Amino acid sequence: MNLVSELIIAKNSLVSATSSEEGESNRAFNEEIEYLESVTTNLHESVMKVRMVPIESVVQKFPRMIRDLQKKLDKKMDLYMYGEETELDRTVVDEIGDPLMHLLRNSADHGLETNEVRLERGKPEVGTIILNAYQDGNNVIIEVKDDGNGIDVEAVKAKAIERGTISPEQAELMSDKEIVDLLFMPSFSTAKQVTDVSGRGVGLDVVKSKIEALGGDVSVKTKLGEGSTFTIRLPLTLAIIQALMVEVGTEKYAIALGSIDTIEDIPASDIKFVQAKEVIQLRGNVIPLIRLSNVLDANSTKDPDENLVVVVVKKGDNLAGLVVDELIGQQEIVIKSLGKYINSSKIISGATILGNGEVALIVDTNVLL
Amino acid sequence: MAMENILGTGIEYEKVQYMVVRLGDEQYGIDIKYIDNIVRMQPITRVPKVQNYFKGVINLRGEVIPVMSLRLKMGLADDVFTNISRIIIIKMEPDASIGVTVDEVKEVVTLDETCIDQVAYDAGTKDEMSNFISGVGKNNGSLISLLDLGVIIGDKDPV
Structure with missing residues (x-):
């Protein structure tokens, strides 16, 4: 991989060297350079392709995890996964397992309501979690979506004020989106109870820093009572x-x-x-x-x-x-x-x-x- | 580390080689085992919004290496680069190099423990400068402040 990088840098120097001295004589030379350019680009693409692996290897353990969580939390839920064949650079695939697992656990534990509450609210008894991956231009998007309770913006606000993260005056001025983003701050948990599944307060901030270390970012959209969607955006190549x-x-x-x-x-x-x-x-x-x-x-x-x-x-x-x-x-x-x-x-x-x-x-x- | 006993006194002293560099009128010593390379001054690409003592980054044979100003880090006046200014590439860990700018590179000296005085700290008046120095070496009548590289490049100040 590093060798390909070196080759491309060397090619770029050749290109800039030729462009600086224009002349009839080095016409043939220019053509060769252009040929070299297309060869290196192709070589780079091939090397990248070899390095790409489907995210399947990471996500295939999740259905099992969700079944285990079902028992532990005593909630009925289904996990649907789409786009397991989406490919990412191997180094990225190796790293996204933990953050994804964390988001899924979050959805299962905090996101979905208990079966009784769901029935009361007129939702299907069995909760749904969707893991969806797809390519978008030079990025790969992975979404973790649940149809649970969503994030209670007021609860987050109250918690942030209680913890002194923000002042009540600041809270007034903040948009719902900014409030929700507070969840990504270090040691911030709205779970009222700490369980061994989640809610220990180390969480979303770790997810965020991990994803950012990979050159990506994570965002969340939520609607109270209808569920939330965490979206991870990762660069295709590094x-x-x-x-x-x-x-x-x-x-x-x-x-x-x-x-x-x-x-x-x-x-x-x-x-x-x-x-x-x-x-x-x-x-x-x-x-x-x-x-x-x-x-x-x-x-x-x-x-x-x-x-x-x-x-x-x-x-x-x-x-x-x-x-x-x-x-x-x-x-x-x-x-x-x-x-x-x-x-x-x-x-x-x-x-x-x-x-x-x-x-x-x-x-x-x-x-x- | 057992060193050859040259003086025949029966006592073995640990010897350390230092690269002597000049900043203004003062001489500083850098432990030679951390020095990877010494390069001439070259164009430095400024990096916005970083610690003020970072001059930017340079290209060293295909690697991008951050360059810090030793003068600014130690609270001295900003560098004026001349023909004899150099960038010393320091590698304390594999895969993590950093360059420091100095006014001049002079020589390599070998100092043993007997030539090195520990700096006498006075906890109350401990100023910023003395934090960066691990000791003072005496070499043929001149004094060399030995830099504590771990302190100089290790800590990460907020921007």
């Missing part, structure tokens, strides 16, 4: 991605192509303000603008009256427009870690080495949205 190179000030940054929706050229006069924040209107959508130069503490070299280059990025249904100074182009990049010593903020997910030996940083747009 090491090599297609990226758009952009310039902010004098610095170069890479944005993963998979997260880019469109690229727009917007006149500066089209910027509108909503709640003192810059937004643009694009095909009927209002999209918040994020100036990368501000986020990255870089000095934009562009004249403010010029047209803006806006890279519209998406995360699920959310869109945001990133304002950059220049576009450089698309490139295959090898993701390198910044090392354990540097406490980089989450915006920078890693670095890559460009053809000329320069280091460019990779912007994780998921954090900005």
Whole structure:
């Protein structure tokens, strides 16, 4: 795997070396380089394919676990699994077992009501948990859905205030979604009783940090009385991605192509303000603008009256427009870690080495949205 | 570690080799067993929103390595890079390298225990600097502050 990365870096240097000296004589040379480029891309794809394994190996133990939980919790429930054949990088598959198991236990224990309560509420007696995996662009989505009680936002709020995580005034201002996100804070449990199944308070935060360590993220949607859905989003590949190179000030940054929706050229006069924040209107959508130069503490070299280059990025249904100074182009990049010593903020997910030996940083747009 | 007894005194001292570097007017010693490499100054890619003493990252033969400024870490004035400035690549654990910038790399000295004085801490007045130093070495009349690398690069301050 590392050798493929090295090969791609070497290829990128060749590409940038040839593009710097244009001439009739090295036409044949250029063709060969292009050929080399397609060979390395194919080689990379083949290597990736070999590394991909279906998540089946991890999820096949879950039905058994749910049957055991049924007895232990004295609740009737069914587990339905879809998309077991979805493939992920082997290193990721090895790691997602525990977080998934945790989410399933959560659903079984806190999510689903007891059979009596379910009947009272007019729900089918047997609770349902659905594990669904599918590929979405460069990501793999795994959902854990239950038709249980859902998350009681008021209970979470009360608990957060009691624990001093937030003040009552803050709680007033927070949206339901922000409240629910508190569940991912360390040692936060709303279970009234600690059982040996779950509720020990180490939980969702561990799930979250594990998933984030794999370069993914986890979110939750819930409706009281109807159930909740935990969604895990994981990157398909870890090491090599297609990226758009952009310039902010004098610095170069890479944005993963998979997260880019469109690229727009917007006149500066089209910027509108909503709640003192810059937004643009694009095909009927209002999209918040994020100036990368501000986020990255870089000095934009562009004249403010010029047209803006806006890279519209998406995360699920959310869109945001990133304002950059220049576009450089698309490139295959090898993701390198910044090392354990540097406490980089989450915006920078890693670095890559460009053809000329320069280091460019990779912007994780998921954090900005 | 049993070392060859050169002095013939019958007492064996442990000898440690230190790389002597200069920061401003002072000399500092870095235990040579942690030094992986010394490279010339090269373009450093700034990384936004990190600890202020990190200069950024460099590309060292295909690896991305973070570079910290020893001066900023120790609370001295910011670096002014010259022709003799160097980046010392330190590897305390496998797979985790870090570069530190110094004004100049001078020489390698061998010090045995008798030449090293422990810094006298006074718990009350313990200033930041003395935390980074494990001892003071004497070499031909000059003093070398021996850096405690574990403290310098080990801890993770909040940004």
